[in-house]
Amino acid sequence: MPLTLYFHPLSSFCHKVLIALYEQGVAFEKRIIDLANDADRAELQSLWPLGKFPVIRDHARQRDVPESSVIIEYLERFYGGAPPLIPQDWDSALEVRLWDRFFDNYVQGPMQQIVADRLYGTNGDLSQQRSNLLTAYAMLERRMASRIWAASPDFSLADCAAAPALFYARTLVAFPEDHRHLSAYFERLVQRPSFRRVIDEARPYFVYYPFAEAIEQRFR
Numbered sequence: 066m067p068l069t070l071y072f073h074p075l076s077s078f079c080h081k082v083l084i085a086l087y088e089q090g091v092a093f094e095k096r097i098i099d100l101a102n103d104a105d106r107a108e109l110q111s112l113w114p115l116g117k118f119p120v121i122r123d124h125a126r127q128r129d130v131p132e133s134s135v136i137i138e139y140l141e142r143f144y145g146g147a148p149p150l151i152p153q154d155w156d157s158a159l160e161v162r163l164w165d166r167f168f169d170n171y172v173q174g175p176m177q178q179i180v181a182d183r184l185y186g187t188n189g190d191l192s193q194q195r196s197n198l199l200t201a202y203a204m205l206e207r208r209m210a211s212r213i214w215a216a217s218p219d220f221s222l223a224d225c226a227a228a229p230a231l232f233y234a235r236t237l238v239a240f241p242e243d244h245r246h247l248s249a250y251f252e253r254l255v256q257r258p259s260f261r262r263v264i265d266e267a268r269p270y271f272v273y274y275p276f277a278e279a280i281e282q283r284f285r
């Protein structure tokens with residue numbers, strides 16, 4: 066197998082890369098990293114000293130690639146099939162990269178801070194993070210009124226980022242009831258076979274998510 070993905074089935078940034086792999090039908094083997102296990106953590110740090118997953122090892126090119134967006138760019142370049150997740154046209158690709166950044170920084174970012182606060186019991190003031198999520202939701206509600214996918218007519222890197230970001234964010238801050246375009250977009254994401262497969266594979270691990278009780282019953 067030419068590719069090994071170092072990941073954890075609960076991790077939202079790993080979900081993003083798994084969606085891309087399944088969308089493109091790329092063959093790979095999985096290596097689950099348990100960060101509570103010293104040997105696993107050391108193995109991940111030997112690839113990427115920051116100790117964050119996902120990381121993909123390309124055995125054929127003898128290269129380790131970290132960072133979800135960069136991994137997807139890399140897969141697209143060497144293993145991509147049609148249709149592409151990053152459009153060929155420069156302007157369209159820029160739009161896709163912008164919305165990929167939006168989901169990583171402004172949805173996953175506050176979401177991770179809220180989850181970390183619960184995990185480490187710091188009991189911080191999270192009102193800013195919750196308010197940032199509501200701002201992101203409002204931007205998406207306006208944007209998705211006239212779109213099927215977040216950044217391109219076709220499913221793209223931006224949607225790979227959106228699916229896990231919104232999946233976990235809405236367990237922390239619900240979508241406002243009047244955000245029907247955002248809700249409809251979320252339903253399209255959860256119907257996408259690549260993301261359904263990711264959810265199916267994560268299901269046995271959801272009990273370990275600190276807000277497991279907020280995951281909708283239909284996904285558990």
Ligand SMILES: N[C@@H](CCC(=O)N[C@@H](CS)C(=O)NCC(=O)O)C(=O)O
Pocket residue numbers: 076077078079100116117118119131132133134169
């Ligand atoms: N910018 C990175 C973020 C990766 C990241 O934050 N991964 C989380 C899991 S979702 C992680 O490794 N957390 C473990 C830790 O921070 O110790 C990416 O896009 O891959």
